[in-house]
Amino acid sequence: MRKFLIAGNWKMNLGREESLKLARSLVHTLPPDTHAQVAVIPTLAHLDTVTDAISGSPIALGAQNVSSEKKGAFTGEVSAAMLKEFGVKFVLVGHSERRHILGESDSFLNKKVHAVINEGLAVILCVGELLEEREKNKTNDVVGRQLELGLAGVTAAAVEKGLLVVAYEPVWAIGTGRTATKDQAQEVHAFIRQRLAAQFGAASAAGVRIQYGGSAKKSNAQELLAQPDIDGLLVGGASLLADEFVGIVQAAAAAKPGC
Numbered sequence: 274m275r276k277f278l279i280a281g282n283w284k285m286n287l288g289r290e291e292s293l294k295l296a297r298s299l300v301h302t303l304p305p306d307t308h309a310q311v312a313v314i315p316t317l318a319h320l321d322t323v324t325d326a327i328s329g330s331p332i333a334l335g336a337q338n339v340s341s342e343k344k345g346a347f348t349g350e351v352s353a354a355m356l357k358e359f360g361v362k363f364v365l366v367g368h369s370e371r372r373h374i375l376g377e378s379d380s381f382l383n384k385k386v387h388a389v390i391n392e393g394l395a396v397i398l399c400v401g402e403l404l405e406e407r408e409k410n411k412t413n414d415v416v417g418r419q420l421e422l423g424l425a426g427v428t429a430a431a432v433e434k435g436l437l438v439v440a441y442e443p444v445w446a447i448g449t450g451r452t453a454t455k456d457q458a459q460e461v462h463a464f465i466r467q468r469l470a471a472q473f474g475a476a477s478a479a480g481v482r483i484q485y486g487g488s489a490k491k492s493n494a495q496e497l498l499a500q501p502d503i504d505g506l507l508v509g510g511a512s513l514l515a516d517e518f519v520g521i522v523q524a525a526a527a528a529k530p531g532c
């Protein structure tokens with residue numbers, strides 16, 4: 274049985290005080306025994322503040338980015354080993370903002386995937402199509418290629434250790450208020466699981482958590498999470514509001530009561 278993973282990607286929002294306030298509020302408000310594993314993903318600059326604030330709580334820490342390299346002359350970069358020192362458990366790789374605004378390629382992202390896994394951290398590999406790609410019926414081609422190139426060389430052993438999470442984030446749904454329907458999302462999630470099964474074997478693929486991301490909020494979380502291949506949510510805007518984020522976590526309990 275896959276446990277939901279609900280992760281809040283704070284992006285380049287919230288200063289130190291605001292990050293502290295939100296982290297403390299989640300620690301106090303989230304029920305101790307939720308149906309979901311919960312993670313917050315603050316800016317790198319405030320990992321230290323947030324890791325202190327959530328210490329002793331079940332909330333896990335994530336990072337929004339990582340260097341593809343282990344160490345050395347890479348000004349401005351932060352290695353997976355350094356993230357681990359902050360207590361980071363999950364690292365986002367391939368978020369659409371990094372693919373499309375910062376121009377990160379699939380082969381570059383594949384190096385980051387390996388950097389994260391080699392450090393024993395879990396990677397959340399984000400994949401998803403642009404609106405024009407969906408309109409041309411290219412969704413599976415795009416997502417299939419991002420998986421194939423992004424996960425090249427990843428072993429079934431790493432997957433079995435729980436070091437791989439995939440986030441399906443249709444680019445047209447991110448920050449737009451436009452959410453994929455539950456059927457659109459489920460269709461792509463099932464396709465992703467098929468591709469994972471082809472690469473890692475059906476048993477390993479069955480254990481991989483596949484999150485949906487794109488304008489998720491408490492009002493649509495339950496119907497998305499009720500889909501058989503949706504194992505969590507990667508939440509942007511709504512994760513900045515304690516009440517919304519807690520509502521999303523609570524929706525998990527109602528979505529698949531057995532999880």
Ligand code: PEP
Pocket residue numbers: 282442446447448449450486487488489507508509510511
């Ligand atoms: C995201 O950036 O990963 C995301 C899903 O954002 P939003 O929830 O704001 O669409």
